Amino acid sequence: xxxxxxxxxxxxxxxxxxxxxxxxxxxxxxxxxxxxxxxxxxxxxxxxxxxxxxxxxxxxxxxxxxxxxxxxxxxxxxxxxxxxxxxxxxxxxxxxxxxxxxxxxxxxxxxxxxxxxxxxxxxxxxxxxxxxxxxxxxxxxxxxxxxxxxxxxxxxxxxxxxxxxxxxxxxxxxxxxxxx
Amino acid sequence: xxxxxxxxxxxxxxxxxxxxxxxxxxxxxxxxxxxxxxxxxxxxxxxxxxxxxxxxxxxxxxxxxxxxxxxxxxxxxxxxxxxxxxxxxxxxxxxxxxxxxxxxxxxxxxxxxxxxxxxxxxxxxxxxxxxxxxxxxxxxxxxxxxxxxxxxxxxxxxxxxxxxxxxxxxxxxxxxxxxx
DNA sequence: ATCATACTAGACAGACCTGTATAGTATGAA
DNA sequence: TTCATACTATACAGGTCTGTCTAGTATGAT
Numbered sequence: 001x002x003x004x005x006x007x008x009x010x011x012x013x014x015x016x017x018x019x020x021x022x023x024x025x026x027x028x029x030x031x032x033x034x035x036x037x038x039x040x041x042x043x044x045x046x047x048x049x050x051x052x053x054x055x056x057x058x059x060x061x062x063x064x065x066x067x068x069x070x071x072x073x074x075x076x077x078x079x080x081x082x083x084x085x086x087x088x089x090x091x092x093x094x095x096x097x098x099x100x101x102x103x104x105x106x107x108x109x110x111x112x113x114x115x116x117x118x119x120x121x122x123x124x125x126x127x128x129x130x131x132x133x134x135x136x137x138x139x140x141x142x143x144x145x146x147x148x149x150x151x152x153x154x155x156x157x158x159x160x161x162x163x164x165x166x167x168x169x170x171x172x173x174x175x176x177x178x179x180x
Numbered sequence: 181x182x183x184x185x186x187x188x189x190x191x192x193x194x195x196x197x198x199x200x201x202x203x204x205x206x207x208x209x210x211x212x213x214x215x216x217x218x219x220x221x222x223x224x225x226x227x228x229x230x231x232x233x234x235x236x237x238x239x240x241x242x243x244x245x246x247x248x249x250x251x252x253x254x255x256x257x258x259x260x261x262x263x264x265x266x267x268x269x270x271x272x273x274x275x276x277x278x279x280x281x282x283x284x285x286x287x288x289x290x291x292x293x294x295x296x297x298x299x300x301x302x303x304x305x306x307x308x309x310x311x312x313x314x315x316x317x318x319x320x321x322x323x324x325x326x327x328x329x330x331x332x333x334x335x336x337x338x339x340x341x342x343x344x345x346x347x348x349x350x351x352x353x354x355x356x357x358x359x360x
Numbered sequence: 361a362t363c364a365t366a367c368t369a370g371a372c373a374g375a376c377c378t379g380t381a382t383a384g385t386a387t388g389a390a
Numbered sequence: 391t392t393c394a395t396a397c398t399a400t401a402c403a404g405g406t407c408t409g410t411c412t413a414g415t416a417t418g419a420t
Contacts, residue, residue, distance in 0.1 A: 006366075006367065022204075022287060022288060024202075024204040024205060025288075027406070027407060028407075028408060028409085029407085037367085037368085038367065038368045038369060038370085039368095039369090039370085039408095039409085039410090040368075040410090040411085041367060041368075042409095043408095044366075044367085048408080048409080049407095049408065049409090102339075103335050103339065104287045106338070106339045107202060107284045107287040108202060108204070108205075108287065108288070119339060120340070123336075141348050141351065144336075144344065144345050144348035145348050145351070145352045147332070147336050147345065148328070148329060148333050148336055148345060148348060148349045148352065149332060149352075150332065151331065151332035152327070152328030152329060152331035152333070152335070153328055155283055155331040155332070155335050156303075156327050156328055156331045158286070159282075159283065159286045159299065159300075160303055164324065165324050165327065165328060168324035168325050168328060169325065169328045171321065171325070172328065172352070172356070175355070176352070185396090186396080186397065186398095207376070207377060207378085208377075208378060208379085209376085209377085209378095217397085217398085218397065218398045218399060218400085219378095219379085219380090219399085220380090220397080220398075220399085221396080221397060221398075222379095223378095223379070223380080224396075224397085228378080228379080229378065229379090
């Protein structure tokens with residue numbers, strides 16, 4: 001009798017370790033030890049480490065989509081953007097913040113891997129969210145600038161361990177939607 | 181008689197491979213093979229791989245400082261910023277572009293490593309450069325926003341393989357210095 | 361009661377990793 | 391000529407990596 005499925009615990013541990021320590025320095029053995037699971041259980045649920053990485057990113061993408069789905073309820077565009085960046089600022093201030101899991105993973109995985117396709121899909125959703133906010137097409141310069149704000153905020157806040165970079169980016173993002 | 185010193189060739193190869201493929205997936209053996217150098221020569225010049233990584237970042241930092249030293253000659257602030265981002269756009273369009281070497285390395289190296297200290301120093305220089313541009317202190321919100329522009333531009337342009345993100349960021353950066 | 365399913369435990373192969381050690385070569389200065 | 395310096399070449403130790411394999415256990419449905 002397992003409290004939760006081996007697969008769920010593996011994904012949970014992989015999420016913690018891949019995000020916190022990095023993907024390449026986190027060995028399979030540490031994941032299965034953290035999950036309290038046998039190695040065979042990992043390879044019964046995932047065909048390879050690459051697939052586990054892709055599943056980790058897929059789960060992260062699902063959580064992100066849940067966030068923006070909730071935000072799309074908000075009618076006012078500026079308010080929607082403000083709440084989005086407020087959520088980023090909140091997570092950047094939380095213990096264990098380590099930047100954007102997709103941007104981080106992009107440094108570590110091969111450009112042609114399954115994982116990288118999930119990363120690209122994330123940016124596609126991000127662009128579409130921003131394009132709804134500014135009510136234009138995803139290839140509008142304003143959307144690109146908002147992506148720059150997101151990415152820069154997460155990256156810089158992580159490296160310099162300074163959540164105020166997110167609030168600075170939030171103010172910048174507001175300026176993009178205001179002056180249009 | 182060596183054409184160039186073993187140390188120089190090692191640093192050169194490490195720069196190419198660490199930047200292009202990533203730090204953790206690039207083994208020592210591939211570096212010495214690329215440099216055409218014996219393993220002992222590596223460990224005569226660098227005490228460990230960590231030190232080679234730090235030296236790689238140090239060399240990258242030196243090149244960056246050369247760039248902004250040249251830009252500081254330019255009197256007009258907007259022109260200086262424009263040239264800075266033009267240079268980023270140029271490199272983002274060049275073959276082999278892979279984002280900011282410091283931001284990339286920050287994902288792969290330990291937060292307490294010698295390499296990470298070089299990364300922090302890079303951001304310090306970046307902040308000081310921007311603070312000279314906008315003629316304020318490095319902790320001014322405008323400086324933070326410019327850092328966000330830099331980081332976001334490099335990260336997003338790399339992941340999405342789209343140099344136009346840099347030009348979008350450049351326009352955004354110009355807006356920061358204009359409206360003050 | 362039988363039997364598929366999902367799991368645990370752990371040995372193992374084969375590759376790759378960093379770093380050390382040994383032995384020999386070329387150069388250039390004193 | 392002697393000798394330090396810098397280098398090449400390569401074997402090796404000890405570890406870690408991913409992934410496979412064998413063997414055994416618990417559960418729950420039929």
